[in-house]
Amino acid sequence: MRFQAEVIVSLKKGVLDPQGSAVEGAIKSLGYEGVGQVRFGKHITLVVEAGSREAAEALVADLCKRILSNPVMETFTFTVTEVA
Amino acid sequence: MRFQAEVIVSLKKGVLDPQGSAVEGAIKSLGYEGVGQVRFGKHITLVVEAGSREAAEALVADLCKRILSNPVMETFTFTVTEVA
Secondary structure: OEEEEEEEEEEOOOOOOHHHHHHHHHHHHOOOOOEEEEEEEEEEEEEEEOOOHHHHHHHHHHHHHHHHOOOOOEEEEEEEEEEO | OEEEEEEEEEEOOOOOOHHHHHHHHHHHHOOOOOEEEEEEEEEEEEEEEOOOHHHHHHHHHHHHHHHHOOOOOEEEEEEEEEEO
16 A cells, blocks of 8 residues: 655644744845744655554654654654555 | 744755755654655744735745745745634
């Protein structure tokens, strides 16, 4: 069975986000008002082959913990959808 | 009114993703099988003040086109949710 996984990796609350701050500054300097709390994270898509949905979810969770995110500074969420 | 916006910026189909290829290689070298088509994009959250939902959506769309994405190589989607 093939599954499409969609992973969102975000910085934990309280972790400084220089990219977000830089973009927020650029937004303000372009004259936009009322825009704040800009935070950047990663959006990752991948295809996994697995015998069941549960096996696919376990594989994606393992990939998130070991490779796709840094557990010290980041959290992750993901969805798994079966594809043809 | 305050709105939380969640933006996903993805590379257009056909655009080479060196980061995705590198991570895919690392995944394989760690012994994982059945994992492919790894693609990286940006997940951005921000808070906007606007008079209405429509105004908030128009502002976020404008920010996406001008600052948060590169229209030549990237596409974007976003959701806007009112917050207290």
